[in-house]
Amino acid sequence: MVKSLLAAEEASSQVRVQGWVRTKRDSKAFSFVEINDGSCLANIQVIVDATVPGYEASILPLRTGASLEVEGGLVESQGKGQKWEMVAKSVIVHGQADEDYPLQKKGHKAEFLRSIAHLRPRSNLFGCVFRVRSRLAYAVHQFFQQRDFVNVHTPIITASDCEGAGEMFQVKTVSGESGQEGQAKNGEEEFFGKPAFLTVSGQLEGETFACALSNIYTFGPTFRAENSHTTRHASEFWMIEPEMAFCDLEADMSLAEELVKYLVCDVLENCAEDLELFGKFVDKGLMERLHFVRDRSFERVTYTEAVDLLLASEQKFEFPVEYGANLQSEHERYLTEQHFKCPVTVYNYPKEIKPFYMRLNDDDKTVAAMDLLVPGIGEIVGGSQREERLEILRGNMEREGLAEEEYWWYVDLRRYGTVPHAGFGLGFERMLMFVTGVANIRDVIPFPRVPGWAEF
Ligand code: 4AD
Ligand code: MG
Numbered sequence: 001m002v003k004s005l006l007a008a009e010e011a012s013s014q015v016r017v018q019g020w021v022r023t024k025r026d027s028k029a030f031s032f033v034e035i036n037d038g039s040c041l042a043n044i045q046v047i048v049d050a051t052v053p054g055y056e057a058s059i060l061p062l063r064t065g066a067s068l069e070v071e072g073g074l075v076e077s078q079g080k081g082q083k084w085e086m087v088a089k090s091v092i093v094h095g096q097a098d099e100d101y102p103l104q105k106k107g108h109k110a111e112f113l114r115s116i117a118h119l120r121p122r123s124n125l126f127g128c129v130f131r132v133r134s135r136l137a138y139a140v141h142q143f144f145q146q147r148d149f150v151n152v153h154t155p156i157i158t159a160s161d162c163e164g165a166g167e168m169f170q171v172k173t174v175s176g177e178s179g180q181e182g183q184a185k186n187g188e189e190e191f192f193g194k195p196a197f198l199t200v201s202g203q204l205e206g207e208t209f210a211c212a213l214s215n216i217y218t219f220g221p222t223f224r225a226e227n228s229h230t231t232r233h234a235s236e237f238w239m240i241e242p243e244m245a246f247c248d249l250e251a252d253m254s255l256a257e258e259l260v261k262y263l264v265c266d267v268l269e270n271c272a273e274d275l276e277l278f279g280k281f282v283d284k285g286l287m288e289r290l291h292f293v294r295d296r297s298f299e300r301v302t303y304t305e306a307v308d309l310l311l312a313s314e315q316k317f318e319f320p321v322e323y324g325a326n327l328q329s330e331h332e333r334y335l336t337e338q339h340f341k342c343p344v345t346v347y348n349y350p351k352e353i354k355p356f357y358m359r360l361n362d363d364d365k366t367v368a369a370m371d372l373l374v375p376g377i378g379e380i381v382g383g384s385q386r387e388e389r390l391e392i393l394r395g396n397m398e399r400e401g402l403a404e405e406e407y408w409w410y411v412d413l414r415r416y417g418t419v420p421h422a423g424f425g426l427g428f429e430r431m432l433m434f435v436t437g438v439a440n441i442r443d444v445i446p447f448p449r450v451p452g453w454a455e456f
Contacts, residue, residue: 001017001037001039002017002019002035002036002037002039002040002042002043002044003039003040003042004039005017005044005074005084005086006040006042006044006082006083006084008074008084011073011074011075011076011084012073012074013073014071014072014073015071015072015073015074015086016069016070016071017035017037017044017046017069017070017086018037018067018068018069018070019035019036019037019038019044019067019068020035020036020037020065020066020067020068020122021033021034021035021062021063021064021065021066021067021068021097022034022035022036022043022064023064024062024063024064026060028050029049029050030047030048030049030050031047031048031055031059031060031062032045032046032047032048033045033046033047033048033059033062033068033070034046035068035070036122036127038121038122038127038131040131040273041124041127041128041273041274041277042082042273044082044084044085044086045077045079045082045085045086046070046072046085046086046087046088047085047086047087047088048070048088048091049087049088052088052089052090052091053090054091054093058091058093059091059093061096062093062096063096063097063098063099063101064097064101064103064104065097065101065103065122066093066095066096066097067093067094067095067097068091068092068093068094069091069092069094070086070088070090070091070092071088071089071090071091072086072087072088072089072090073086073087073089074086075087102116102119103116103119103120103122103123106124108123110440110442110443113126113443114442114443114448115455117446117447117448117455117456118456121446124277125277125281125282126443128274128277128278128436129432129436129438129443129444130446131271131274132267132271132274132275132432132435132436133432133444135266135267135270135271136263136266136267136428136431136432136435137219137428139262139263139266139267139270140219140240140259140263140428141219142266143259143262143263144217144242147215148215149215149216149217149242150209150213150215150216150217151216151217151218151219152202152205152206152209152213152216152217152218153218153220154199154202154205154206154218154220154241155199155202155205156198156199156220156221157171157192157196157197157198157199158196158197158198158199158205159192159194159195159196159197159406160204160406160407160410161197161200162199162200162201162203162204162355162357163200163201163355164355164356164400164402165200165226167200167224167225167226168197168198168200168223168224168225169197169198169223169225169235170195170196170197171192171196171197171198172191173191198222198223199222199223200222200223200224201222201239201241201425202218202220202222202239202241203241203243203357203423203425204357204407204410205218206218206241206243206423207243207357207386207410207413207421207423208409208410208413209243210243210244210245210421210423211245211413211417211418211419211421214244214245214246215242215243215244215245216242216243216244217240217241217242217243218239218240218241218243219238219239219240219241219428220238220239221236221237221238221239222236222237222238222239223235223236224237227451228451229450229451230329231439231440231441231442232329232377232378232430232433232441233441233450234429234441234442234445234448234449234450235449235450235451236445236448236449237427237428237429237441237445238427238428238429239425239426239427239428240259240425240426240428241423241424241425241426242255242259242423242424243421243422243423244421244422244423245419245420245421246419246420246421247385247420247421247422247423248368248385248420248422249347249359249368249369249370249384249385249422251422252370252383252384252385252422252423252424253300253345253347253370253372253383255424256345256370256372256381256383256424256426257297257298257343257345257372259426260293260298260343260372260374260380260381260426260431261293261294263431263435264290264293264294264434264435265294267290267435268290268291268294274436275287275290275435275436278436278437278438279437282436282437282438282439283376283436283437283438283439285437286436286437289375289376290435292342293342293343293374296342298342298343298344298345298372299340299342299343299344299345300344300345300346300347301335301344301345301346301347302346302347302348302366303327303346303347303348303349303350303366304323304348304366306327306331306335306346307321307322307323309335309339310327310331310334310335313334313338313339315334315338317330317331317334318330319331323350324350324352324353325353326353327346327371329378329379332346332371332373332378332379333373333375333376333377333378335373336373336374336375336378337375337376341375342375343372343373343374343375344372344373345370345371345372345373346370346371346373347368347369347370347371348361348366348367348368348369348370349366349367349369349371350365350366350367351365351366351367354367354369354384355400356387356393356396356397356399356400356402357384357386357387357393357396357410358384358385358386358387359384359385359386359387359388359420360387360392360396367384368384368385368422369382369383369384370382370383370384370424371383372424374434376433376434376437376439377430377433377434379427379430380426380427380430380431380434381424381425381426381427382424382425383422383423383424383425384422384423384424385420385421385422386421386422386423387414388414388418388419388420388421389414389418390411390414390415390418393411393414394411397411429441429444429445432444
């Protein structure tokens with residue numbers, strides 16, 4: 001791998017590299033070939049002398065994007081900027097690239113690169129994004145495993161609408177005329193015996209496991225059929241959802257803050273080369289912001305205090321600020337970017353604007369909900385303490401028009417050893433946007449799905 005070659009301690013007479021040509025320069029007696037294999041941002045420079053077998057026939061015509069395998073020596077580089085380069089002894093060309101290879105030049109527009117999502121991981125920027133994505137996923141598991149949280153795989157197909165927003169994709173079979181064996185014949189909903197959907201959240205199933213294993217987390221894909229055309233919404237995104245038994249809102253907020261901080265520190269420590277590129281080309285303020293988040297504590301305000309701050313701000317907002325309405329993205333961003341200038345958790349929201357499962361506070365007006373907001377993005381975490389009291393939960397469900405027959409298993413948790421419990425959902429892509437500075441969610445998802453777009 002290029003990464004391990006470039007990190008070598010000493011020269012070697014026999015090494016091998018496999019990858020794709022980024023650039024090639026020919027001079028009279030040799031060619032310089034820059035090879036990248038995605039293991040790191042940097043390329044390795046390979047010097048192919050004209051005496052290497054097959055030089056004229058297969059090396060000279062090589063184009064950007066071609067794949068090859070080189071054996072040779074690792075020597076100290078004469079040039080600036082890199083410690084090592086390779087001198088080829090033999091080259092195998094696996095595949096030439098056609099002349100119309102789209103990643104010839106640097107500086108393509110993000111929109112264009114989205115249209116070639118099958119090739120964009122070969123660009124510097126997207127290589128960095130997806131290496132950081134991988135590291136971040138690893139760090140998520142590490143965070144929870146170190147704290148003895150049990151990873152639960154909640155279902156992707158479900159019959160319940162956790163958030164109650166009705167923004168669900170229904171799952172049906174492709175109804176063949178003849179009806180193959182095992183497939184529903186009349187009425188597509190028969191496959192599961194009732195309407196089924198792609199999950200919007202693993203929370204409800206997660207709660208059942210927390211009420212058995214105490215501290216659990218889920219980390220998987222979730223789906224929302226919202227018709228939102230923003231830079232922060234995708235139809236398919238990944239969410240991390242811890243759920244803790246014997247836990248209140250206070251501890252829930254602390255865990256969310258700790259997780260966000262942990263992930264920032266981990267990426268700072270382990271993705272330095274990739275972050276440097278983001279800081280240079282994507283978001284000049286990135287490193288300062290990440291250091292700030294690492295070093296400072298976050299703020300907390302109640303929803304009521306937040307509304308008062310917004311009303312007192314004399315800012316011109318597109319959406320009016322009033323007690324009882326949802327905070328809009330512009331309001332969230334004002335709080336975190338202008339007022340507090342740091343991540344801030346807003347908690348205790350009016351019960352009317354939150355889902356049925358959130359715990360009613362003693363004031364009878366608000367629920368123990370919280371949103372963690374970060375600069376540049378707004379909401380990155382949404383969570384709450386759950387309503388553990390049977391009668392109050394039943395009342396909420398009735399008010400929301402949720403049939404107890406459908407959620408009987410969820411209600412059961414309140415009948416058999418109910419406990420105070422709480423959890424939250426961290427949007428994985430929003431976290432990735434936060435640590436990379438990448439401004440559009442479509443550019444941190446390998447193959448993004450948004451309204452009107454499911455190519456690849
Ligand atoms: O606030 P949300 O809707 O909360 C829940 O789904 C709860 N059931 C979580 C829980 O308590 N276990 O979503 C949680 C987070 C948001 O804060 C946001 O970061 C992300 O998920 N998110 C999205 N990310 C990308 N595209 C979308 N359409 C998103 N909707 C929510
Ligand atoms: Mg939310």
